[in-house]
Each structure stands twice: as structure tokens, then as C-alpha cells.
């Protein structure tokens with residue numbers, strides 16, 4: 001390799017609010033990190049939290065040239081800081097899932113002939129047929145979702161094919177909307193990328209393929225055969241496969257970084273570009289998730305990442321091809337009622353104090369004497385339900401619980417729901433199962449104790465601030481040896497290990513088995529009739 005010293009690896013993350021980069025050395029130590037915050041550092045694009053919410057409150061986009069200019073800026077920052085690009089042996093990256101970029105006819109020729117004397121945003125300013133890219137926060141395509149589900153025989157059939165029922169943010173439905181509302185724009189488009197493959201294209205100075213994993217977030221890819229679904233493509237827009245190009249394994253080496261970066265920044269001609277993927281899949285790699293593990297992000301909404309061998313696609317949650325093992329899958333489950341309801345119950349029942357909240361969990365018994373609760377201040381998507389519903393040990397609805405019982409009912413209910421819906425997607429708790437908890441509530445040991453008891457598994461915490469970037473740097477190393485069938489975990493043995501926080505209370509599993517059954521039965525009673533919700 002041409003790099004003059006010990007090799008470095010980069011991970012990029014084109015996320016919703018910022019562009020982040022992290023550099024690690026061969027010992028996986030972080031040696032550089034930087035970011036460009038779209039709102040703050042690129043005010044000329046006028047975004048709020050990285051996006052534009054349109055007047056219909058449903059359409060949400062981001063300017064594609066903002067992403068391009070952010071890359072110019074971060075590379076200039078790195079160059080000014082004396083970062084030695086020549087040390088970089090390989091890099092990979094991630095993008096917010098589902099977002100899409102529309103390259104105008106002729107853009108590939110411009111990409112191939114970039115002058116190293118000019119910044120990318122000047123060179124590429126005429127390359128996009130859609131200047132405001134739809135992103136994952138968009139929910140304006142319900143019509144297209146219903147049409148796609150109808151075309152393939154219903155929501156469950158679509159989930160069986162692509163891993164998810166039709167979702168407004170998923171790319172196929174966004175493409176269908178552009179085709180139906182602006183057919184001339186669609187015709188002028190020679191290539192459609194995801195944010196991840198768009199970013200890889202910038203570095204290759206040629207169109208990069210979509211990877212299996214991020215491609216699973218489009219409602220267009222057959223997740224078992226890992227080929228585009230002709231029925232789904234045809235239901236969205238004509239000639240779509242040609243515009244999407246091929247799909248590739250997420251660990252593929254796509255080629256070397258283009259001459260533009262060698263001449264303008266000093267990258268080595270041998271620096272390899274490893275397939276870019278979605279941000280959540282990259283985080284799974286960054287947390288070093290293995291088969292049987294669960295990652296739970298306890299934030300505004302609670303999100304579960306699961307490593308699954310044999311998925312059972314359902315009408316809720318999402319199954320994606322696995323980003324680090326193409327024989328496996330990952331599932332993503334999102335629960336909208338996360339920290340906000342925990343804070344509301346804390347305020348109502350623990351005088352706004354987390355210490356009081358924790359004391360209530362300590363002074364109430366595992367299983368809460370059979371009291372169960374469902375706490376959905378906002379419409380929940382997993383499952384489709386809303387409102388507060390309390391049941392005593394005899395399954396009778398009750399109007400309220402004592403404060404400490406209410407607190408435990410909330411936390412036990414939130415975690416029982418997570419276990420029930422994870423197992424519905426095909427997840428199986430194994431003897432080696434670990435729960436990796438992140439997010440605000442993961443700092444509360446008593447909350448984690450309930451999580452451990454409900455799942456009957458040890459709970460670890462791990463810093464995920466840069467998990468997507470780190471995951472991409474790890475995947476860059478893995479991509480260089482992927483053909484040797486070395487696993488990612490083997491490649492990143494030296495990476496920081498998660499910290500064990502709690503283990504299950506003895507006997508908890510026997511207590512929760514009947515409760516989980518009751519909870520699942522009662523949940524069916526509180527569902528509301530689904531009104532074309534595809535979030």
C-alpha cells in the first residue's frame with residue numbers, strides 16, 4: 001500500500017442533522033473525528049434539524065447540494081488540520097435510511113471528469129434532477145403505499161417480499177410519488193441513489209451500487225433472494241431497475257477513491273471504498289451486535305435492533321438484510337411512546353424525580369402482582385393503539401393504580417411489548433443473548449433491571465454517540481478481508497466492549513412467562529382498527 005505509515009480507516013455518516021467522520025488506527029483507537037452541522041455550518045440552505053418540512057406538514061426534504069457542500073467543508077477542515085489522507089487505507093460510510101438522490105441525465109460524465117481545482121458543490125450543481133431530496137421523515141406517500149400493497153396482493157405479501165409493509169418514508173413509494181407528480185423529472189433522471197450510495201458515488205466519482213441492507217429499506221428488494229422485486233418496481237415506476245442499478249453485499253469493495261480526492265486532498269491511490277449502508281445498520285456494526293443480541297435505544301422513541309437468522313416479516317417493524325453477515329438479517333422495531341411517557345409518569349407519580357421513580361421500582365415486586373398497563377399518550381405504531389389502559393390481576397380494567405404500581409406497570413409494559421413484538425418478528429432469546437442498552441433511560445439502573453428481568457438476559461450499556469461512524473470504519477476494515485469469510489466481530493476484537501450493568505433477578509423468567517401471555521392477549525383488546533397507517 002502507498003500509505004506511508006500504519007494504516008488508518010475512516011467512517012462517514014451522512015445523517016439527518018450533520019455529516020460526521022471518524023478515523024481509527026489499526027488498534028481501533030479513534031484518532032480523529034469531525035462534523036459539519038447542516039443548520040449551523042450551512043445556513044444558506046435554511047434547514048431546521050437538517051430538513052425542510054413543507055407546508056403540507058407531510059412532505060419533508062433536504063437539499064442534496066447541502067450534503068455535497070458539507071463534504072467539501074469537512075474535507076477542507078481535515079486538510080487544514082493537517083490530517084494525513086495518505087494514511088487512509090479504506091473507508092466506508094452510512095446515510096440516513098430511505099432518503100433518495102436523483103442524478104440528472106449526463107451527471108455520470110460530469111462525475112467522471114471532476115477538476116481537482118474546484119469544490120464538489122460547484123462541479124455538481126447541475127447534476128440533480130430533484131434538488132430537494134425526500135428523506136425518512138416524509139409521510140406524504142400514503143396513496144402510493146396503498147397502491148403498492150394492492151399491486152402485490154396486500155400488506156403482508158409486501159412484508160414477506162421486502163421485509164416491511166408499505167411505509168411512507170420507504171424509497172419505492174417516494175419514487176412512485178415523483179413519477180406520478182413529475183413524470184418529466186423522472187424521465188430526466190438517469191440514476192436514483194439512496195443517501196448511502198449517493199455518498200459512495202461522490203468518493204468513486206461514479207455511480208455506486210445500493211447495498212443489500214439499505215436497499216431493504218425501499219419496499220423494492222426481495223430480502224431473501226437479494227434481487228429487485230419486479231412486481232414492486234413495476235408498481236412504482238417504469239424502467240426503474242435501470243435507474244437503480246445493481247445491489248451488492250454490504251461488505252463489497254467498490255473500488256479505489258477517485259483521482260479527484262488523490263489530487264485535491266492527498267488520498268492514496270490504493271485507498272479502497274467499501275460499500276456504504278444505512279445509519280441504523282451501521283450502528284449495529286458499531287455496537288458489534290452478534291446473533292441473538294438486542295440493541296435497545298431508549299430515547300424519545302424506543303428503537304430495537306435485533307440480529308435475526310430466520311425472520312418472520314410482520315405488519316409492524318422492519319426486516320433488513322444484515323449489514324455484516326449477508327446470510328442473516330436485522331430487524332428494527334420502533335415504539336413511539338418512549339421517553340416522553342416515562343417523563344410524564346415520573347412527573348405525575350414521582351414528583352418529577354428519577355430517584356423517586358427508581359425507588360418506586362425498587363419497592364414494587366417483579367411482576368407487579370399481576371397489574372398490567374398500556375401507556376400510549378401518542379398513537380403507538382407498535383402496535384397500532386392509543387390511550388392509557390390498566391388491568392388488575394383478574395384482567396379487569398381499573399381506572400388507576402397506586403403511584404408506585406403505576407410506575408412499574410409502565411416500565412414492565414414497555415419492555416414486555418418489546419419482547420412480544422421482537423419474538424413475533426422471529427427473534428429468539430438464546431443462552432448467549434445480550435441486551436445492549438443506549439439512550440437516556442439506559443443511565444437508570446432500576447429501569448435496566450426491569451429490562452433484564454423481562455428479557456431474562458443480561459443488560460450492557462455501550463456508548464453509541466458515534467456508533468454509525470465507528471461501525472463504518474469497522475466495516476471498512478472488514479471489507480478488505482470479507483472474501484476470506486472473516487466475521488466483522490473477529491476483525492474488531494480490539495474495539496471497546498460493552499459494560500455489564502445488570503443481570504436477571506432469580507425467578508423472574510418464571511414470573512414473566514404467564515404475564516407476557518396475558519399482556520399479548522390484552523394488547524389485542526386495545527388495538528384500534530388500523531386506518532392506513534404505514535409509518
Ligand SMILES: O=C(CO)[C@@H](O)[C@H](O)CF
Pocket residue numbers: 015016095096097098136169217278279280332
Ligand atoms: O427511518 C429510519 C429507520 O427506518 C430512521 O432511523 C432513519 O434511518 C434515520 F436517519
